[in-house]
Amino acid sequence: SSGTDHHLTLPAQGEQSWFLNVPLRAQPRTIQYIYDQSLLGALTPGATLTGMSFRINGGGSTWPSEDVTFANFDIQVSASNNPAGHLDSAFGENIADDAVMVRSGLLTFLKDAFSAGSSPNDFGPPIPFDTPYTYNGGDLLITIRHTGNGFTQGLVDAASDQPGITQGIWSQTADAYTAVTTQDGGSSPITEFRFVPPRGQFYAHLYLALYQEALGQSDAARDSIMLATDSRFAAAGGYMHGVAVVHRNQRGR
Secondary structure, eight states: OOSOOEEEEESOSSOOSEEEOSTTOSSOEEEEEEEOGGGOTTSOTTOEEEEEEOBBOTTOOOBOSSOEEESOEEEEEEOBSSOTTOOOSBHHHHBOTTOEEEEOSOEEEOTTOBOOSSSSOOBOOOEEEEEEEEOOSSOEEEEEEEOOOSSOOOOEEEEEOBTTTEEEEEEOSTTGGGOSBOSEESEEEOEEEEEEOHHHHHHHHHHHHHHHHHTTOHHHHHHHHHHHTOGGGHHHHTHHHHHHHHHHHHTTO
16 A cells, blocks of 8 residues: 555546536636535545546536636635535535645646546646645535636536535625625536545555664654554554554654
8 A cells, every 4th residue: 555646536427417617717716515425435534635626517628728827726625514405605604623725826727738528528637735634524525715817717517416415605706715605506516536545644654654764864753653653544554553553662652
């Protein structure tokens, strides 16, 4: 096992019956959407989300026709205080206490970054998370605020709301980047998430600790073995987690 990213497409892999330009709009927007935990079986609690991607709708065109830049494209990932079908009209009321601003600031998409001509189309370039989000079970809520690219909208594949399963809400007012409440909704973009399962994280920390130890980097090795022996990796690491704990203890840490 390793720290290699796995992929999960939500809410479904196939081409969907709707489309949406809110996530890649020329004008400022805020969009918030939720996935019920019943869709998240591949996300074992303790997995870390490391990035996400959108894809152009099956009837759409290759996008963008020239490089586009969002001065601010902010993504917050969290659990949800309210279930799908019952999101509060105030965005902030839905965001749970575990929220992480996984990325913020400048985001550029190069010309023709999103391909078209298929159904479904391939996903566009990944949007990497500067700060990964650790999934701890339950529903998953995505909140995106952007200032628009000022040029063109990308028409992304989207799924209509399914009560109890998925729901999307958004703001499209002039001040939508900082909007407090929603004015519209009814669908959410098909999103491919990249994640590292807990087992991959455990072995990444463990092997790094052993490598650092071999190089004589005692302080760095100590930090890495402490991460590997964290109790959240006990189930994922199994027997080897126990070995790591013994190794940590023998080092007197």
